[in-house]
Amino acid sequence: MQQTVYQQTTEQVLLPEARVLMNHIYEYKKGVRRMILFTCNRRFEAFATNRLCRQSIDYVVQPAGKENVNVYFGRKECLDAIRLFVTRPLNELTPEEDFILGAMLGYDICAQCERYCERKAASKRRLCKLLKHG
Numbered sequence: 001m002q003q004t005v006y007q008q009t010t011e012q013v014l015l016p017e018a019r020v021l022m023n024h025i026y027e028y029k030k031g032v033r034r035m036i037l038f039t040c041n042r043r044f045e046a047f048a049t050n051r052l053c054r055q056s057i058d059y060v061v062q063p064a065g066k067e068n069v070n071v072y073f074g075r076k077e078c079l080d081a082i083r084l085f086v087t088r089p090l091n092e093l094t095p096e097e098d099f100i101l102g103a104m105l106g107y108d109i110c111a112q113c114e115r116y117c118e119r120k121a122a123s124k125r126r127l128c129k130l131l132k133h134g
Contacts, residue, residue, distance in 0.1 A: 017040050017041075017044045017047070017048075018047070020038065021038055021040075021047075021048055021051060024036040024038055024073075025051070025052070025055060025057065028057065028073065028074055029055075033074070033105070033106045034074050034075045034078055034104075034106070035072060035073070035074035035075060035078035035079070035082075035104050035105060035106075036072070036073050036074055036105070037070055037071075037072055037105055038070070038071045038072075038073070039064055039068055039069070039070050039071070040068065040069060040071065041067055041068055041069075042067055042068065042069055045061060045069050045071070048071050049061065049071065052071075052073050057073050057074070058073065058074070058075075058076050058079055059071055059072060059073035059079070060072045060073075060079050060082055060083060062086065064089070064090070065089075070090070072086075078104055081100075081104065082101075082104075085097050085100070085101075086101065094123075095116050095119035095120045095123060096116075098115070098116070098119060099112055099113075099115070099116040102115065
């Protein structure tokens with residue numbers, strides 16, 4: 001009885017994250033996307049990585065703050081690139097790295113161009129402020 005209650009509770013807790021992960025896996029398997037970024041609480045990491053292993057899908061896990069992890073999964077070529085240039089928190093990526101990551105994840109390319117220009121302009125403004133006050 002106690003084991004059944006535990007299993008049921010675990011399934012209920014995992015349900016929203018599991019649904020999102022299953023949808024991502026479905027899209028990957030159908031060829032809709034070549035690489036996925038799934039961000040979840042650290043306590044769901046084992047569930048996610050076990051599921052990916054059972055599906056024979058390559059993945060990379062990176063910390064994303066104190067409580068979360070980023071689970072990248074998909075084609076080996078994409079994950080090899082992630083290992084090379086996503087070596088720090090996502091908010092610390094250069095505008096160019098951010099653009100490449102968004103493109104790899106299949107985000108709208110026009111929105112990525114807009115985001116790149118905004119981030120580039122913001123970084124130029126920060127540099128000018130530093131030069132004026134430094």
